[in-house]
Amino acid sequence: MFLHSRHLSRRVAIASATALLTGGAAAGAAWATTAAAAPAGPRTCTVSDLYVSMGRKEGAAGSLYWPIRFTNTGTTGCALRGYPGVSVLDAAQHRMGAAATRTGGAVSTVTLAPAHSASAVIRTTNGPVGGPCQATGTYLRVYPPASRTAVLVPAGWKVCSGTFRVAPVTR
Structure with a gap:
């Protein structure tokens, strides 16, 4: 989970930087990446x-x-x-x-x-x-x-x- 969160943060940062450089065109990409980070559902039964x-x-x-x-x-x-x-x-x-x-x-x-x-x-x-x-x-x-x-x-x-x-x- 920690590695995934760090990787996701890096992707969001890259998308945000791209949005700044392109005048906001990639802002939607940053939001889509953040939305994908929602929990996947309940844990596996033990x-x-x-x-x-x-x-x-x-x-x-x-x-x-x-x-x-x-x-x-x-x-x-x-x-x-x-x-x-x-x-x-x-x-x-x-x-x-x-x-x-x-x-x-x-x-x-x-x-x-x-x-x-x-x-x-x-x-x-x-x-x-x-x-x-x-x-x-x-x-x-x-x-x-x-x-x-x-x-x-x-x-x-x-x-x-x-x-x-x-x-x-x-x-």
């Missing part, structure tokens, strides 16, 4: 801001879907953008198989007011379609988007046919 839980499992068209819910427990708004990291763990908290791969549409920033939620959906096949099922896990290890800290969520989840996908966070 694990300490969030309560991570599971929604309701649903099956459709040979797949099993389960939303991971991220609820803002803080007193100020925060934002999530992108994909969570998700893996299945056994009762001893050892990873079972590969982590979920990313799938889905466009990524957008979801702003969470206090007590509001967003979710990301995980998917596997609904039974052994084209391959066997792993043993049922006891937990999901979930890394919220842009976080290097995980949350363990009690969740019985079984990956089938080598399909384990996660979609980006959405409202």
Whole structure:
């Protein structure tokens, strides 16, 4: 932030000097540069801001879907953008198989007011379609988007046919 502010100040100074030399023609450029310095929005949610839980499992068209819910427990708004990291763990908290791969549409920033939620959906096949099922896990290890800290969520989840996908966070 400090380097950006110093860089921005230098740009404003250059634009102002140009305005003086050209009789004010670049004054609008100085204002446009200053307006661009406005805050970009709420800060990124951290694990300490969030309560991570599971929604309701649903099956459709040979797949099993389960939303991971991220609820803002803080007193100020925060934002999530992108994909969570998700893996299945056994009762001893050892990873079972590969982590979920990313799938889905466009990524957008979801702003969470206090007590509001967003979710990301995980998917596997609904039974052994084209391959066997792993043993049922006891937990999901979930890394919220842009976080290097995980949350363990009690969740019985079984990956089938080598399909384990996660979609980006959405409202």
